[in-house]
Structures are given as C-alpha cells and as structure tokens.
Amino acid sequence: MPGAGHLVHMPSHIWYRLGRWRDSLDANVRAAAADEAIMEQGGASLLYSEAYYAHNVHFLMVSALTGGDGGTAVEAARKLSGIVSERAQREVPWTQPITAAPYNVHAVFSKPEDVLALPAPDGDFPYVKAAWHYARGIALARLGRADEARLEAGAIDALAKRPEIMALPDAGVPGPDVLSIAVHEIEARIAQNAGEHAQAAVLFAEAATIQDGLPYMEPPYWYYPVHQSLGAALMAEGKPAEAVKAFREALQRSPNNGWAAAGLLRAAEAQGDQTTVEEAKLLMQKNWFGTGMPAPEQL
Numbered sequence: 001m002p003g004a005g006h007l008v009h010m011p012s013h014i015w016y017r018l019g020r021w022r023d024s025l026d027a028n029v030r031a032a033a034a035d036e037a038i039m040e041q042g043g044a045s046l047l048y049s050e051a052y053y054a055h056n057v058h059f060l061m062v063s064a065l066t067g068g069d070g071g072t073a074v075e076a077a078r079k080l081s082g083i084v085s086e087r088a089q090r091e092v093p094w095t096q097p098i099t100a101a102p103y104n105v106h107a108v109f110s111k112p113e114d115v116l117a118l119p120a121p122d123g124d125f126p127y128v129k130a131a132w133h134y135a136r137g138i139a140l141a142r143l144g145r146a147d148e149a150r151l152e153a154g155a156i157d158a159l160a161k162r163p164e165i166m167a168l169p170d171a172g173v174p175g176p177d178v179l180s181i182a183v184h185e186i187e188a189r190i191a192q193n194a195g196e197h198a199q200a201a202v203l204f205a206e207a208a209t210i211q212d213g214l215p216y217m218e219p220p221y222w223y224y225p226v227h228q229s230l231g232a233a234l235m236a237e238g239k240p241a242e243a244v245k246a247f248r249e250a251l252q253r254s255p256n257n258g259w260a261a262a263g264l265l266r267a268a269e270a271q272g273d274q275t276t277v278e279e280a281k282l283l284m285q286k287n288w289f290g291t292g293m294p295a296p297e298q299l
Contacts, residue, residue, distance in 0.1 A: 005035035009056045012063070016218050019256030021067035021287055028060035050088040051095050054080060058098045061105060062219040068258050068290020070109035077102035086123040093171035097178075097221060100131035104223040108298070112139035126159040127168065130179050133159070137186035142297075146190045153186040174214050174221055181207045181222050185229070192233060192297065201233035208249075225250035228260040231267065232299035240270035251283075258288030263299050 009031035015024035035053040038044060044053075061076035084099045099121070106115050115135050121128045137152030159165060160179040168175030188203035208226040215221070231246035244267045250260035265280035284293070 005031045005033075005038060005056060006052050008034050009059065012059055013218055016059070016063070017255075019066075019254065019287060021063050021256065021258075022289060024063040025060060025067065025069070025072070028056050028063060031056040032060055046085075046088055047092065050084045051092050051098075054083045054095060054098045057083060058101055058219060061101065062223060065105055065108060065223070066254065066257055066259070068288050068294065070290065073105045074109050077105040086125075089123065089125050089128070093168065093173060096125055096127045096168075097173060099125070100128045101219070101223065103131040103135040107135040107138040112143050115139035126162045126164050127173070127175050127178075130156045130159045130165075130182060134182040134186065137182075138189055141186060141189035141193055144193055146194065149186055149190050153183045156183050156186075172215075177210050177214055178221050181210050181226065184210070185226070188229065188233070192236070197233050197236040201230060201237055204230040204233050208246075225253040225257065225260060227253065228257070228263055228299045231260070231263045232296045235263065235267055235270070235296060240267045243267040244271070244273075244276070256283060256287040258284055258290065259294050259299055261288070262294050263296070266296065 009028055012024040012027040012031075015021070015027065032053070035048075035056060039049055039053065057076055057080045061073050061080060064070075064072035064076060080098065081102045084095045088095050089099055103118070106118060116139055118132065118135065121132050133152045133155045137149045137156070140146075140149035140152060156179050160176055160183075165175040165179060184203050184207035188200045188207065191197070191200040191203060204226055208230050211222050211226050227246045227250035231243040231250065234240075234243040234246055244264060247260050247264040247267060251257055251264070254260065261280050261283035265277060265284065268274075268276035268280055
C-alpha cells in the first residue's frame with residue numbers, strides 16, 4: 001500500500017535493527033511523501049499529522065545521521081522542527097523527544113556558529129529546551145569556550161529537576177536519564193577539547209553506562225551509541241585495545257554504524273590488527289554514505 005505512509009515506514013524498523021541505514025532512509029523518504037500527500041487532502045488527525053508523520057521524518061533524519069549523510073539529516077531536522085505543535089507535545093508526551101531530536105543533528109553536522117544562532121524553542125517544555133542547551137553546549141565546547149559551555153550544562157541540570165521532567169518516565173520517556181547523558185557529554189567535550197582525554201573517557205564511560213540502562217526505543221532516546229565517543233577518548237589517551245572494545249560495544253548497540261566502524265578501523269590500525277582493519281573497512285564501504293571518513297573528534 002504505497003499510499004499508506006505508516007505502512008510504508010514500518011519495514012524501516014527492521015532495517016534499523018539490522019543497521020541497514022540506506023534502506024531505512026529510503027523507506028522513510030517514501031513514507032513521508034505518502035503522509036504529505038494524504039495531509040494535503042485534509043482531515044488528518046493530530047495524532048497522525050504531528051505524531052506518526054513526525055515519527056517517519058524523525059526516522060528519516062536519524063537514518064541519514066547514522067549513515068553520515070549530513071545534508072539530508074540537516075534538511076530533515078529543519079522539516080521536523082516545524083511539525084509538532086505545542087498542543088501535540090502536551091497531549092502526546094512521546095512527541096517531545098521527536099521535537100528535541102533536530103538539535104542533536106545540528107550538534108553533529110552544523111557549524112558551531114549556526115548552532116548558536118538557533119532560536120530557543122517555543123513553549124515551556126523543559127525536555128526540548130534541554131536539547132537546545134545541549135546543542136549549544138557542544139558547539140561552545142568545540143569553540144573552546146569552556147565556561148559558556150558549562151553554563152549550558154548547568155541549565156540542563158536545572159531543567160532536570162523540573163517536575164515535568166521527573167514525570168516523563170510515567171509517560172514512557174526516561175527524561176532524567178537523557179538529560180544526565182547530555183550534561184556528561186558537554187563536560188566530556190570540554191575535557192576533550194582541553195586535551196584532558198582521561199577525564200573525557202571517564203565522563204563518556206559514565207554517560208554510556210546511563211545509556212545502557214535506557215529502555216529500548218526506535219529511534220533511541222539517546223541518538224547515538226556513546227561507547228563510540230568513549231572509544232575515541234581512549235584512542236586519544238593511547239589505549240587502542242580498550243578503544244577496540246568500546247567501538248565493538250557501540251556496534252553491538254548500533255549495528256553497521258559507520259561512525260563506530262571508523263573508530264574501530266583507526267584503533268585496529270594502531271594495534272596492527274589487519275583482520276580487524278579489513279572488517280572495519282568493509283563495514284564502512286557497505287554502510288557509510290557520508291562525505292569522507294569522520295574525524296576522531298566527531299565520534
């Protein structure tokens with residue numbers, strides 16, 4: 001049924017679990033187009049037009065992100081940011097992570113200056129506001145503006161204490177843990193930029209442990225496997241054997257993830273492990289459709 005957007009979308013859940021990122025992206029491009037054709041006819045419910053359609057665009061965006069296609073991911077992020085209304089976020093709480101998700105893509109692919117120019121989100125939704133602070137914190141850390149980045153982390157920490165965040169687990173959204181990961185990540189990126197790789201590794205390890213306890217969701221509540229960042233920090237610390245373990249844990253959480261495969265490749269090269277080098281190269285060839293190989297500081 002090519003005209004039924006959500007049915008067109010559903011195979012992408014299989015592709016997502018298998019790490020077939022191109023197939024997942026393609027399914028959701030077609031699903032979003034089908035949704036838009038239906039909505040142009042009028043009569044779509046709030047749940048369909050701002051939740052199911054948004055879910056399909058969200059899936060499209062994260063599939064592009066994981067495959068390294070920054071242009072498609074950012075384009076989808078811009079589209080997604082205009083779909084979910086304040087009413088939908090209030091009435092359907094699981095749309096709040098969808099509304100927050102574009103900020104993660106900007107944190108990865110957009111220039112820091114462009115991230116800092118993003119306006120604060122509308123409405124009083126602390127989960128979404130925290131995602132905005134997260135993107136800003138990552139951008140500031142990359143610019144070396146550590147004190148300002150810490151202020152963004154502090155703002156997230158304050159939002160995490162809001163009753164709206166504390167109530168989200170009852171709605172199936174692990175808000176406090178997600179915000180804790182965000183704070184750890186900003187602090188880790190600050191340490192990383194300062195060359196304090198051991199401290200960065202500790203913080204990424206703590207964030208990865210929190211992530212390991214999150215309930216399963218597609219797309220996941222935290223947008224990428226933090227173990228890959230831990231692997232990059234361990235590599236910078238001169239610990240390639242431990243880095244290999246971290247990158248393999250990332251690939252177990254997110255199969256065929258090109259970001260983690262790039263890290264695994266570098267760690268295997270550092271060890272002179274040609275078998276793993278060839279394994280990682282094959283993973284990249286099959287599953288990475290970004291421009292060039294991601295740099296270590298991007299992992």
